[in-house]
Amino acid sequence: MSPHYLKPGRYEAVLVHRPLAWLARRGIRLYGLSELAVRGRKSGAWRTTPVNPLSHAGERYLVAPRGHTQWVRNLREAGNGELRSGRRRTDRFTATELPDAEKPEVLRAYLKRWGWEVGRFFDGVNAKSSDEELLAAAHKHPVFRITVHEEPA
Structure with a gap:
């Protein structure tokens, strides 16, 4: 089975993703x-993309609503x-991917917060x-628990 990935269409990329990336790069944090x-x-170069980090039950998460995207593959490889x-930079972190069995509660919280988007x-x-139902969809949506590194004083 090939990994699930929903690639944005040309218009969505131009009308939604580029403006969101532009806002994020300028520090304008709409809805987090x-x-x-x-x-x-492969390159080792920094790659960036807009995301909606989720705070839930005292932990922080990154959820990939579009599936196994390039940022997901890069984060799996890099681990941070x-x-x-x-x-x-607001946070430097280490990422741990959740197994499907642990995702339903996080996916529910994510959809409650950003389901409209x-x-x-x-x-x-x-x-x-x-x-x-959430467990059945979990394999399509990678979820990472992020652990923020404390910066030295």
Whole structure:
């Protein structure tokens, strides 16, 4: 089975993703929007994309609503990254991917917070879906627990 990935169409990339990336790079954080920076798995160069970090039950998470995207593949390889707001790094973190069995609660919280924006990528699953429905969709949506590194004083 090939990994699930929903590539944005040309118009969506131009009308949605570019403006969101532009806002994130300038430190304008709509609804918690941040810019994820992670080293490319082949080039080693920093790659960035806008993301919606989720705080839930005392932990922080990154959820990939579009599936197994390039940022997901890079984060799996690197194991760490940065969240940025404008030109400043807000958090340097280590990422741990959750197994599918641990995802339903996080996916529910994510969909409750951002379902209006990303719900179309979840094939009818939403924040009110049963644990079984969320578990059935979990393999399509990677989830990473992020552990923020404390910066030295």
